[in-house]
Amino acid sequence: MLLTIVTEHWWDIRDLSNLSAKIAELIDAAGGPHWLIFVVTGLLGAGGIIAFIGACAVINIWVERRVVGRMQSRLGPNRLGPFGLLQPVADAIKLMQKEVLQPKTASGLIFTAAPIAFTIPGIWLMAVLPWGRNMVLADLDVGVLFLLAASSLGALAVFMAGYSSNNKYSLFGSMRAIAALVSYEIPIVVALLGVVLFTGTMRLSGIVLFQEHYWVPLLLLQPLPFLIYFISISAELNRTPADVSEAESEIVGGFHTEYSGMKFGLFYAAELINAVVVSAIIATVFLGGWWMYKVDEVVPGWMIFIGKIYAVYFLFVWTRGTLPRFRIDQLLAFAWKWMTPMAIVNVMLVAAEVLLWEETGWSAGLLLPAYVVINNALAVGLIVAFVRVFAPKFQRFPTGLRMYSNIDVPALPAVHPADAAPVGTPAS
Amino acid sequence: MIEDTGIVVAFWVLALTTVGCAAMVAAVRELIQAVLFLALSFIGVAGIYIVLSADFVAVVQVLIYAGAIAVLMTFAVMLTPAADRKNSETTFAGPALVLAGLVLSVIVFVAYDTSWNISGRAAFPSTAASLGEAFLKPYVVPFEVASVLLLVAMVGAIVLTKEESADA
Numbered sequence: 001m002l003l004t005i006v007t008e009h010w011w012d013i014r015d016l017s018n019l020s021a022k023i024a025e026l027i028d029a030a031g032g033p034h035w036l037i038f039v040v041t042g043l044l045g046a047g048g049i050i051a052f053i054g055a056c057a058v059i060n061i062w063v064e065r066r067v068v069g070r071m072q073s074r075l076g077p078n079r080l081g082p083f084g085l086l087q088p089v090a091d092a093i094k095l096m097q098k099e100v101l102q103p104k105t106a107s108g109l110i111f112t113a114a115p116i117a118f119t120i121p122g123i124w125l126m127a128v129l130p131w132g133r134n135m136v137l138a139d140l141d142v143g144v145l146f147l148l149a150a151s152s153l154g155a156l157a158v159f160m161a162g163y164s165s166n167n168k169y170s171l172f173g174s175m176r177a178i179a180a181l182v183s184y185e186i187p188i189v190v191a192l193l194g195v196v197l198f199t200g201t202m203r204l205s206g207i208v209l210f211q212e213h214y215w216v217p218l219l220l221l222q223p224l225p226f227l228i229y230f231i232s233i234s235a236e237l238n239r240t241p242a243d244v245s246e247a248e249s250e251i252v253g254g255f256h257t258e259y260s261g262m263k264f265g266l267f268y269a270a271e272l273i274n275a276v277v278v279s280a281i282i283a284t285v286f287l288g289g290w291w292m293y294k295v296d297e298v299v300p301g302w303m304i305f306i307g308k309i310y311a312v313y314f315l316f317v318w319t320r321g322t323l324p325r326f327r328i329d330q331l332l333a334f335a336w337k338w339m340t341p342m343a344i345v346n347v348m349l350v351a352a353e354v355l356l357w358e359e360t361g362w363s364a365g366l367l368l369p370a371y372v373v374i375n376n377a378l379a380v381g382l383i384v385a386f387v388r389v390f391a392p393k394f395q396r397f398p399t400g401l402r403m404y405s406n407i408d409v410p411a412l413p414a415v416h417p418a419d420a421a422p423v424g425t426p427a428s
Numbered sequence: 429m430i431e432d433t434g435i436v437v438a439f440w441v442l443a444l445t446t447v448g449c450a451a452m453v454a455a456v457r458e459l460i461q462a463v464l465f466l467a468l469s470f471i472g473v474a475g476i477y478i479v480l481s482a483d484f485v486a487v488v489q490v491l492i493y494a495g496a497i498a499v500l501m502t503f504a505v506m507l508t509p510a511a512d513r514k515n516s517e518t519t520f521a522g523p524a525l526v527l528a529g530l531v532l533s534v535i536v537f538v539a540y541d542t543s544w545n546i547s548g549r550a551a552f553p554s555t556a557a558s559l560g561e562a563f564l565k566p567y568v569v570p571f572e573v574a575s576v577l578l579l580v581a582m583v584g585a586i587v588l589t590k591e592e593s594a595d596a
Contacts, residue, residue, distance in 0.1 A: 035432075141554050156494070
């Protein structure tokens with residue numbers, strides 16, 4: 001029966017919500033109980049999302065390695081299958097075959113639960129994102145808040161992994177991760193507050209509909225929150241410009257030092273999943289989700305959405321492939337001294353703009369282009385101001401450390417005679 | 429509404445999760461495990477809020493209790509020198525049990541003695557919007573006073589923990 005729906009209404013694949021509507025009609029016609037509709041559509045949606053996420057986790061290993069390889073003038077995996085496409089499959093088989101080691105002194109229950117707890121929130125996040133006009137699994141009224149709540153659970157999972165391993169590098173890694181997660185939570189919340197204030201809704205489908213209604217992606221109206229969100233979330237995602245919690249050159253492997261086999265595989269997959277989910281959030285909130293001017297009348301919304309997800313994901317891979325790692329104190333200072341003040345300035349600006357819009361009642365066609373110009377100019381101006389005015393001067397030899405007070409910094413061995421003296425003092 | 433099979437099943441599953449995890453908080457010997465069970469219990473309470481169609485409160489419960497308070501507690505445990513992996517028996521177990529029993533009996537007594545009115549009104553269409561209206565219109569002064577209080581507490585904590593730097 002399901003088969004006839006799929007075969008006879010195959011064109012409805014343009015909008016999968018039609019398919020669930022058809023199933024709902026069928027259940028009604030057969031006189032089935034009403035709750036069955038919710039069960040069937042819920043299972044369909046959840047199954048679809050989990051299938052998409054699982055496929056992404058496999059494909060993105062290949063995408064990431066190939067793209068980073070290209071950026072670093074390497075080949076990347078290219079042996080197994082066409083263009084090396086089967087490499088992730090081989091990797092997965094290898095991971096599954098590996099023995100899962102567990103330290104004798106690890107606390108077993110937490111050690112096993114940590115990778116699971118690390119993976120679940122990312123999949124939760126996907127449930128509230130709209131894939132098409134009526135295609136959303138859980139159209140929560142507090143969608144944006146749900147995103148923040150679910151992503152804040154990741155910190156606990158990282159701590160569980162680091163603490164239960166009973167290894168100092170794991171604990172260092174998880175402490176660093178939590179410090180970064182707690183710090184960057186604030187700019188993320190305040191940046192999204194600007195978006196919520198401007199659109200007047202926390203419902204994610206409402207945010208997409210706002211962009212459709214006013215014919216403008218929020219990226220143009222809210223450039224500063226986009227930048228803040230992008231930078232802060234890559235710190236939360238623990239990706240290379242900010243991967244202090246698993247910095248291989250400093251603390252072995254960070255919080256998953258002791259993990260092996262499929263338990264490590266789950267951490268690895270969860271990081272890729274989280275990157276995709278965050279790309280999807282950015283695509284929904286800042287790039288208009290399934291909407292794209294007139295294109296979404298021809299192309300199915302979920303295809304546009306996946307296209308946007310991968311466009312943002314490319315940005316993440318790009319930053320990973322090109323930027324060096326922050327030091328942990330630089331990373332935290334960046335959150336508190338730069339990101340947070342800029343986000344707060346942005347919220348004040350947005351509040352003033354919304355008030356002006358509501359009080360004067362001027363038309364959106366007049367105000368929104370003005371806001372686009374003002375916000376972009378202010379974003380550029382603020383970034384330049386923060387870089388030029390508020391940034392501490394670069395010191396080759398720091399005169400005072402910001403974190404510890406009484407530590408002697410030994411003089412670096414002189415490579416060139418001019419380097420022996422601190423920069424700024426005249427060489428004798 | 430509350431008679432729906434799904435709601436009843438969800439309520440009992442969530443209630444058992446919440447109470448079971450809360451019991452485990454007292455039962456396990458390792459402090460970190462207790463904190464993690466507490467976080468799970470918080471999430472169960474958030475689920476009960478969802479059953480009561482208070483979605484905003486539920487999400488905030490997860491955000492603040494399971495997200496922030498649990499992390500704060502793990503840090504508190506990490507900074508406590510006496511927190512061992514295997515905590516020894518404590519002499520306060522007996523009095524604590526008596527106190528918990530008394531609290532439970534009071535709650536059960538109140539629950540049975542109250543005549544619970546079933547509200548005739550439908551569920552709120554959007555709790556977030558109505559809460560926002562309430563906070564920023566009639567209750568704006570208490571709302572702002574509460575935020576100033578939190579700010580004062582934060583500044584106080586910074587002042588108390590700030591090191592006297594030798595060279596500054």
